[in-house]
Amino acid sequence: MLITAALVLLMTPGLAFFYGGLVKAKSVISMMMLSFGAMGLIAVLWVLFGYSIAFSNGPQGPAGTDTYIGWDGVFGFDPSMFSLNSLFVDSQDPAGAYPTIAFAAFQATFAIITVALISGAIADRAKFGAWMIFAGVWATIVYFPVASWVFNFTLGEDGSVVDGGWIASMGVIDFAGGTAVHINAGAAALALALVLGKRVGFAKGADKPHNPPFVLLGAGLLWFGWFGFNAGSELAADGVAALAFLNTIAAPAAAILGWLVVEKIKDGKATSIGAASGAVAGLVAITPACAALTPFWAMVLGVVAGAVCALAIDLKFKLGFDDSLDVVGIHLVGGLIGTLYLGFFANGSGLIFSGSFEQLGIQAISALAVMVYSFVLAYVIGFVIEKTIGFRVKNEDEVAGIDLAIHGEEGYVLENSRQ
Template sequence: MNAGDTAWVLASAALVMLMTPGLAFFYGGMVRSKSVLNMLMLNFIALAVVSVLWALYGYSLSFSNDAFSGLVGNLDFATLKNTMGHLVGAASPDGKTPWPGPDAIPALSFVMFQLMFAVITPALISGAIADRAKFWSWTLFMALWVTIVYFPVAHWVFNFNGYTGADNKGGWIANTLGAEDFAGGTAVHINAGAAGLALAIVLGRRVGWRKDPMRPHNVPFVLLGASLLWFGWYGFNAGSALSAGDLAATAFTNTTVATAAAVLGWLIIEQIRDGKPTTVGAASGAVAGLVAITPACGFVNPLGALAIGVLAGALCALAVGLKYKLGFDDSLDVVGVHLVGGLVGTLLIGFFGTSSANPGIAKDGFFFGGGFSLLTKQAIAAFAVMGYSFIGALVIGFLIKVTIGFRAARDVEVAGIDEAEHAESAYEFGGFSGGSVRGTGGKAVDGAGSAAVLEGSKA
């Protein structure tokens, strides 16, 4: 066991965990003030629900021995049995060390690292249905979607033969198809973006969409959230090397330069199209670059990362307008940023991939003499995940809609979903501070303990 690699993987898991609260701030700043708490909760609840499901059966379905044709794992690791005191990544009996190696790490460090990927993926979807989703309906959707869609797709993409056990067989994309996805362009971003599109269709448009401005209520929140995402993304990408070595440094470098280039790409499009570069645009461009470089960061050189970043920033900036042309209300541009960005990054590996970035593992793309073979594999992987996620989310979302209901009532949406769903508001505008609704029958009590004065001031 390599103690340095173990420390890096555990630190990376903590960085990726921070991305979910960062996403909550990013999304929360972009919604209106009357629904910011609901948006925060739709993200934060993922940490609770997915963590429990991951421990019960999610890790096993994703990373145990294949149960059926590379599509899903079995239950050998259910309740995390056979993980405590065990290692992953050790050399196989034939003397070859499974990627990424080169040394073994405790199985539970890998379990926790991959958990954080499973947490943030459904949280990404929530931005597509901001301002109008019932909290418990969303929670049920998330539990079903990660079980039916995310855990199998993680098995397809991340479960390499022999990594979690010398005799373990993994998923079809990683092992049979041989497509390249270093940190989750398909399993995380295309997966979430396709599901977001499906849910936007199921729930329908917000009241006042296209008529009311629906501007971000707190732009500093947006930039803070994007900055936390950028910081945490180093764990997401460089941590996926699963070792503290040259490959992690390559992924770290590519993540930095691609994200920086994407900010510039997005802002240039805004300047040409709208005449002004915006703060929200800079934050969104950074996220678009992070999304696009995720699958490619361990398979391209820095020049390729720059190209992927600037193309992703520009293309995602153009793609966010598609919802107005096609008529679907993707509230916070999950489709334009995560689906399109994920597709851009995954497919461009077929052009910019180079074996020099990851010798013995990476394949050469078109610009490095590899022809179109790698691009074909990348396209099959990307569109397979997109189709499966879209159909899965569409069916699950529709079933919830016709049973317990998914969308908040019209008057609740207009008045503000925070009060109806959570009995709270993000901001108190009555002039008093230190208020709490707990134990007061729903009346906020000021610092002096006078509910009557506060109620009178509101009236």
């Protein structure tokens, strides 16, 4: 559990490199700081009260407490768990292999990366302080409750959910966060892109990634950390974790091929940025499905996700919203593909195995609920921030480069530039 938590935490610096390479050279510090800011803030909030909101009333909460306040399965918290005090000396071993506080550490890393994902939609034009306010409020009223809806549950002897968050209780298949992480973050990213508006000079081909090696490095770190994300969600070293691990190799590998084929047909060249983006799209899509598909169907999912996301990233130009680094095209679309795909191909319950549309309906309702909830609240939070303290930097700072304006630093300081 501790090793997988460390792997997932590494994903956020990996994301910083991935996003940092995609922006302008004069915005790289600002972009990477949005990820590191999320690491600092969300980890603190998680310890103080985030875990209490997400997991206090369930199998990962303290035993013998009657202080839970709220609407069971929807929203609530346990004051006795403030700052995780009630877990500090916890000796429970609910899965026979780890203390509850190890699970709390593991889930903290999920909260951090989910918030950090959103930042790619507002690259090159967001104030750091405004982002930190948004991140804290959104995590508190969106991510923490949604994590409870999806991840907080108790299994019966037959493996079915007998008690938990309302989405988990419906029987949704979301092994590691297709809804709670990727659809959640992607919907919020779309909302913020609409609130902040388009960058100066926004047009197809106007903004080129300044450092493709950073993008490839970031994608590699993300993929490495994703093994903890997916296989670690089994909470045990067993055959299910091994299947999730293998599918976390197979799906993104196939997605690289799917993306590159579409890119070659569409643009005439297969690019390094396309390979990195394809891998991430496959990782996103396999996240909810990694333990519910055979490796063959995982590869089919990867090809579909890579190809569709390669096309989806152009929607922003057709629909007129500026999602700077394609969070919507990769995380929202990829999360929807992976979540809905299970309605057809999940072992046992998918349409082709069961002949029933029930699982597809459950997957669709869950995806839609999280998407709408996250989008609406993110839009409101972002709108209030923009109309009060301002979320977007001045146009002249955006054009000049926001690293110096916001952080007083430059990503690349060349000796001859000081002469």
